[in-house]
Amino acid sequence: EEQTDYVLMMKIDEQNMQGGNSLLLHLDDWEHLDEFFRDPLARRPMRWAAPPSKNVSKDVFHPVFDVDSLGRPVMRYID
Numbered sequence: 001e002e003q004t005d006y007v008l009m010m011k012i013d014e015q016n017m018q019g020g021n022s023l024l025l026h027l028d029d030w031e032h033l034d035e036f037f038r039d040p041l042a043r044r045p046m047r048w049a050a051p052p053s054k055n056v057s058k059d060v061f062h063p064v065f066d067v068d069s070l071g072r073p074v075m076r077y078i079d
Helices: 034-039
Strands: 005-008 023-026 047-048 058-064 065-067 071-074
Touching: none
Parallel strands: none
Antiparallel strands: 005 023, 047 058, 065 071
């Protein structure tokens, strides 16, 4: 239940693409944050489930984006 201030953007597996770099971005430095934050899907609750190797059967439902107490964008994940 912690807020995320940094986003790691990277290629997991390079297929049908070439080049590019992995990036570690603070949300304040993410050029396209506003575009993704304002997308209707950004606030739609999603089902988050841990992989079987974690031995956790609890599913969590929440949107990817939310706002903090000052109305600034925050991202939420499951880990």
